[in-house]
Structures are given as structure tokens and as C-alpha cells.
Amino acid sequence: MKINIDEPQYDQNTFYGRFLHFLHITDPRLVVKTEKELMNAKELLDKYRDGREPIGTTKEELLSAKYIYESAFHPDTGEKQNIFGRMSFQVPGGMVLTGAMLSFYRSNSAVIFWQWLNQSFNALVNYTNRNANSPLTTTQMGIAYLTATSTALGSALGLKKYLSTRASPFFQRFVPFVAVAAANCANIPLMRQTELTSGIAVFDEEGNRATHSKVAAVKGISEVGLSRIAMAAPGMILLPFLMEAIEKRKLMKNPNIIVVFQTFAVGAILCFMTPTACALFNQKCSISSKTLQKCEQESYKELQLKYGEKIPKLLYFNKGL
Known part of the structure; x- marks a missing residue:
């Protein structure tokens, strides 16, 4: 079964699901991963997205690579983070x-x-x-x-x-x-x-x-x-x-x-x-589009131009950590 490696594996709408997610990527043992291990994790995930992963790759190997990657690479840019800032x-x-x-x-x-x-x-x-x-x-x-x-x-x-x-x-x-x-x-x-x-x-x-x-x-x-x-x-x-x-x-x-x-x-x-x-x-x-309608008219006008009458009720962004 294909898994979505670009989304958390636990329900992020619950505290427990978010806790399990961050328990993996804040694991202090990931700090000692070598440059080779980090790049191998990134390479495996890239291959999996393209359907080129090695034959016999297991779900456990993919999830391990996912957590290693997410602990060291920025979610917006994909750039490797400074080790002391992770x-x-x-x-x-x-x-x-x-x-x-x-x-x-x-x-x-x-x-x-x-x-x-x-x-x-x-x-x-x-x-x-x-x-x-x-x-x-x-x-x-x-x-x-x-x-x-x-x-x-x-x-x-x-x-x-x-x-x-x-x-x-x-x-x-x-x-x-x-x-x-x-x-x-x-x-x-x-x-x-x-x-x-x-x-x-x-x-x-x-x-x-x-x-x-x-x-x-x-x-x-x-x-x-x-x-x-x-x-x-x-x-x-x-x-x-x-x-x-x-x-x-x-x-x-x-x-x-x-x-x-x-x-x-x-x-x-x-x-x-x-x-x-x-x-x-x-x-x-997430933020409601109604909030933008009340507080940020210019942003809401941009939504109207882009979506017409089908403006999304919720909009999403990375809040950072």
C-alpha cells in the first residue's frame, strides 16, 4: 500500500496525534545522524515519490527516512537546517x-x-x-x-x-x-x-x-x-x-x-x-477566510479575484516551530 510521505502519519487534529508526530522528529538521537544518513533518507523519499524506490523497501524504512528527513530539513524550502537550530x-x-x-x-x-x-x-x-x-x-x-x-x-x-x-x-x-x-x-x-x-x-x-x-x-x-x-x-x-x-x-x-x-x-x-x-x-x-474579510480587505479581494464565489472557508500555512 502506498503511503503519503509528505503528510504526518498521525491525526494532526488531535493532541495525541500531534504528540506522536513530534515525538519522532524531535528525538534527540536524530542529531547524531551523519551527513550520509541524512542524504540517504532524502534520496529514498525522492525515489519513492517517483515510484523508483528499491525493490523490497518496507513501510518501516520509509517512515524512518521520513522522520530523519523532517528532523533536519526545513518544511518550506527543503534546505538542510543548522544542526544547533533543529x-x-x-x-x-x-x-x-x-x-x-x-x-x-x-x-x-x-x-x-x-x-x-x-x-x-x-x-x-x-x-x-x-x-x-x-x-x-x-x-x-x-x-x-x-x-x-x-x-x-x-x-x-x-x-x-x-x-x-x-x-x-x-x-x-x-x-x-x-x-x-x-x-x-x-x-x-x-x-x-x-x-x-x-x-x-x-x-x-x-x-x-x-x-x-x-x-x-x-x-x-x-x-x-x-x-x-x-x-x-x-x-x-x-x-x-x-x-x-x-x-x-x-x-x-x-x-x-x-x-x-x-x-x-x-x-x-x-x-x-x-x-x-x-x-x-x-x-x-489554519485561518478562516471570514477573518480576512473582517481584518484584511486587500487579501480578501485577492481571494475574490482568484476563487470568485467559491472562496475556501479555511486557509492554511506553516506556523513554524
């Missing part, structure tokens, strides 16, 4: 950075270094997983990066100073999460600002380009922002409570053991939260 790198990358931010939050120099490094990582992830149909200039990327980094540092240092004399050391553990959440609210929209100013392409159910929409961009970027905060929240909120309890034990008096334990605990949480957060919203996002 969603499959979220667990190892987020594990180290979040573990460090939660461990080294007492000195200003440590806060500055780890928040800067985290926002540099986030900027790369946001750029890599954007809707690639909207180009971004080097100047725009630089402004977005500096603004997000400044927001994170300002939030972290400001809260740290404010809470240093007003809150217990326990509550100061939550400063990194507030800084990360605030920076995400700035980083993602700024790194994808072209989508907001120019709109993104939206398509009908058959995949034909219908028009451009700024409202669709706002919806997609908002959902991505909420997903990223949800991804970070459990580790950065629950771990302070856990560490407060276990640091009283004799074994945990060693600061090196605390750092290692906390880092791997973050990794364990991210293994579950990365696909969970990605699954909160459908990557193939």
Missing part, C-alpha cells in the same frame, strides 16, 4: 543551558553569560524554524538578536536585584524562568518580524497559494511563543522545588553533583516537554 537538538541544547541558568543564578556575571548564551541559542532556533517564505535581512536579524538578549538580561538582572533584599533565596531560583519567558516574547516576534510586517503566504486545501496574511502571521507566532514558554516552564518551575528539598541531603552538599543532577533532570523533562509543547498547536495552522 528541534531534535532542543533536548541536549536546552538541557545544558537551562541546567546552567538554574545552577548559576547567584552572581551577575554568571547570569549575564548564561542568559546571553541561551538567547543566542533561541535566536538560532527561531530563525531556523521560521516560516521560510518570509526573508529576513541581516540588519533585522541583528536588531532582533540584540533586543531579545537585552530583554533577557534586563529581566534577569532587574529581578535579581529587586528580589535580593525582598525575597528568600528560594524565590530567587525562579528569576531565570521569568527572564526566559520575557525574552521569548521579544525574541520570536522580532526574529520573524518580516512575517508580521509583510504577511505570510496562505494556501487552500489543495496546497495552492491563495494570498498573503498578516493576521495569520500573528496567530502563528503567538502559538509558537506559547509553545516555547510551555516547553521551558516545567523544568524551570518544578526543579527549584525539587532542588530545595534534595539539597538538604548530605550527598547533595557537593555543588558539582548538584549541577550535574539538575542538568540531567532538565534533560529528562525536556524529552517529554519538547514534543508536548510542539503538539499544543497544529503546525499546519
